[in-house]
Amino acid sequence: MLISKIKIMRLTIQFNWPTGEDSAIVHLADPNIEDKKAEFRIGVIPKGEKNKIAWHNLGWINGEKVLEEKIEFKTRRGDEVVVEKRNKGQETASWRSRWDVEEKWPAEAVGPSTTFVPWIF
Numbered sequence: 009m010l011i012s013k014i015k016i017m018r019l020t021i022q023f024n025w026p027t028g029e030d031s032a033i034v035h036l037a038d039p040n041i042e043d044k045k046a047e048f049r050i051g052v053i054p055k056g057e058k059n060k061i062a063w064h065n066l067g068w069i070n071g072e073k074v075l076e077e078k079i080e081f082k083t084r085r086g087d088e089v090v091v092e093k094r095n096k097g098q099e100t101a102s103w104r105s106r107w108d109v110e111e112k113w114p115a116e117a118v119g120p121s122t123t124f125v126p127w128i129f
Contacts, residue, residue, distance in 0.1 A: 017043055017074070018022055019060060020126045021107065023117035030085040036074060043071030046068060046093050050079065053106075055086030059077075061083045070096065091129075 013034050017040060022033040036050050051063040066082050081087060088108050092101035107127065118124040 015068075017048075017071075018126050018128050019107070020124055021087070021089070021109065022115055023109075023111065023123045023125065025122045027120050027122055031115075032083050032085070034081055034083055034089050036079040039071040039074045040100055043074070043093075046071050048074060049092050050091050052081075053088040053090060054081050055084065055110075061090055066095070083109055085113060095114070 017036070018038040020035045020037070022035070025031065025033050034050070034052075036048070037049075047053065047068040048067070049068050050065050051061040053061050065077075069077070069079075086109065088106050090104065090106050093103040094101045112125065114123045114125060
């Protein structure tokens with residue numbers, strides 16, 4: 009039996025980094041073959057500003073760029089991370105997901121400990 013090695017787009021949050029600062033590092037990586045036909049944007053909704061999204065890279069990037077560039081940025085506890093996907097040529101997103109950094113914060117990410125949590129989509 010053959011096992012497929014298809015990559016799946018992954019969002020990883022490293023909680024409590026730098027340690028003790030109530031911040032986290034967000035990393036987007038590993039698009040799959042279908043993601044080459046799509047564009048993505050990733051941003052942050054700052055705590056207390058539910059109607060504002062600060063988009064990383066100032067907007068849409070294609071799946072191939074996700075492979076080429078290091079898409080990584082710092083966020084704070086209480087912020088939300090947003091990822092949107094659209095097919096190339098479309099004007100609006102076909103898919104959106106949000107991760108509340110405060111809600112997802114692992115109990116073990118305190119003091120000198122940092123914790124990596126990946127989500128695939």
